[in-house]
Amino acid sequence: MIWFLLMLFIFGLMMGLFHVPVWIVYSVVGVMLVIFMVRNPLLLGKDTEKMEAYLKKSKAPFYQFLYHFLQGDLSAAEKAMGKIRSKKSKRIAESMLLMEQKQYGKAKELLQQMSGLKTKWYALSEIAIHENDPEAFEQHKAKLSDTYFLHMLNVDRAVHNGKKEEAIALLDNMIPKLRGYKLLSAIQYRKQILEGKV
Incomplete structure (x- = not known):
């Protein structure tokens, strides 16, 4: 880009x-x-297969990381993360891996070093859900204005509370309105819920 x-x-x-x-x-x-x-189908694309193919073929290390991460291949994602040159992208990738590995303490430390990106506040809110810290959750959620992330937090809370049918219903309502990477990540999350991986 x-x-x-x-x-x-x-x-x-x-x-x-x-x-x-x-x-x-x-x-x-x-x-x-x-x-x-x-x-670039990651911007406005509706075809998830094209988006996955685009990520798979991409020579950009961050896109390679995203492909492996979304496929659930964390060891390949970690290798791809090592090739990322941008400090900002590398921190985002590292925090995603730490959260997937449920190393919330390390992820929080890393996220605190990042500037006020919306992904930072979303990730901190998600960690607060997993740590059962409603005060921190509300504090971080208040800094989010992106409706996608706010809806995803509702999905995360439903999954955390064991209400997987509710989480699937929330995702089913969101998916027709999404495009690009947000659509791909929502569909992958839905698939993980149905397969019992989260």
């Missing part, structure tokens, strides 16, 4: 140097953005 944005910037700069009319620059940039969004 960084390469795409860099190319877009250079292209825009070159068009500006040659005094191309602004409406042409905006049109070309708009077309390039649409092409990028269509080629």
Whole structure:
């Protein structure tokens, strides 16, 4: 994605140097953005098989990590995590692995070092659910405004309380409205619940 944005910037700069009319620059940039969004199914895709294939084929270490993580292959995910260069992405990946391994104390320490991302507050809220800490849960949940994460917290609480049918019903209501990676993760979570892995 960084390469795409860099190319877009250079292209825009070159068009500006040659005094191309602004409406042409905006049109070309708009077309390039649409092409990028269509080629990356993780942004707006509805076909989960295409998204999984995209993650599997991707050379980006974070996407490789996500593929293995969603498939439940934690050892391969850990190997892929070792190749991630971005500190932010590596911390997110490490915290996801720690939470999957139920090492909530280590995950909390790592999450506290991160800046105020919505994924941080979601993860801390989820940890509070597992640690039966309603005060921390409400404190972290209050910092979330993303409706996807708020709905997923309701699903997490239902699963934690043993109400798996309720969790499936909540996911079934969410899934038709989702796109991209959020859709893929919701479907994978639903599958894990049905298979009794969570």
